[in-house]
Amino acid sequence: MTATSRPPAGASGRGVLLCEVFGPTIQGEGPSAGQVASFLRTGGCNLACNSCDTPYSWDWSRFSRSEQTRRAPALDVAAEILRHDGKLVIITGGEPMMQQARLAPAAALLTAAGRRIEVETNGTITPVDAFDEHVALYVVSPKLAHMGMPERRRIRPEVLAAFQATGRAVFKFVLDGPQDVDELAALQERYGLDPVWVMPQATTAAAVTSGMRALADAAIERGWNVSPRLHVLLWGDERGR
Template sequence: MDETEQKHFDRERELIVSEVFGDTQPTFQGEGPSMGVPALFIRLAQCNLTCTWCDTKYTWDWSRYDIKKETRRRSVDELIAWVLGCDTELVVITGGEPLLQQGVIRLVSGLLAGGKRVEIETNGTIAPDPRLLVDGVRFNVSPKLANSGVAEGKRIVPNALAAFAASGHARFKFVTRSVAELDEIQQLVDRFQLSPVYVMPEGTTAEVQIQTTRALADAVAARKWHLTQRLHILAFADARGR
């Protein structure tokens, strides 16, 4: 948005959206506890981190992508109407970092009132608003490891992680490249009492996913953690909007 648009932006009733999908071309939640469950996606723009391996840089990296082409202001009521017009139960609000936008609270309230179930995917650096800690809402919290290339002081926010851990509404998912990184995850798990834990191999091709999964599997099983995949990579070859 330019300066004029920003001035008139209603933070509670509007959202800056990157894309929505899952209606005309059905898809699944690709990661975490609901992997394989049919889902609608609302992908919001903007992020407060700059992970080197991020596969949705078009939501925040305006040095590489055109913000005017990649984002659109949409009213919360319009998004609610779009979701309620579909018979899919699960709605995934992702990003970017969704919790940067105040309108998420009104969006979630409307979706729950319409009988939907909501998952919010977050990097865990922004504590959840108490109005989001209600039945029907789950947070898929993905604290970033050193492999993200982001300084620890930005990617690990103790108060936020502690709030998620105490909420009873969070699952913790770590993007991982090697067995050695499991020790880094263990330190965070012990420090903030994170549970349950899901380990997800990083990669944007099926070949890399399979290779990393096989490298991690025994070590993840030995720690009694969950091993999850990126189903959309295996099923749709990282196609955008799937």
């Protein structure tokens, strides 16, 4: 290795902290909702949202880290994904950008095999080139106040700008209800976020339907897209679907 080819920060021989690999299934949310996809869920998160729908991937006060996660070499992770059919691969978490340097070799292998990589992120960690060059789309999901953290922790203007600069980012917001619309509108105006998807906070089919209905008119008025949670409509809160 030459002095100019150091691995990016975070790359190490420790492998990826992996929560789960599953699929093929249906991407339930955001711009690719309805497409067949495989999922790679990393372990660990740099936020602590009070209504997180995947706390088993990071909240070690409630779940056992050793039972919920394992370390795996990046190339083994890619091989595991490649056993699944389907072109689309969703890298999600937890917060996958915490491990982007470790994920880069897996991402390279997957794109070389013709897979399309979309990354779901909370938008607080700037992409690094070694990973970014393999990502077709970032679904950036900044957190609103109802998630229970101070704004300085959940909204990082310079990181949002970096995602926008890729030209491969969309912004997806989980709303508790219409009471969150003004907060999102202000955030969108302040940081020029576009395009926007809004999605209800819901873990039952009935709540997804009523939540989408409650958001639809405000979304139409503002030119926002409405995201379902198809996996919840199809399979409820079942894990790994």
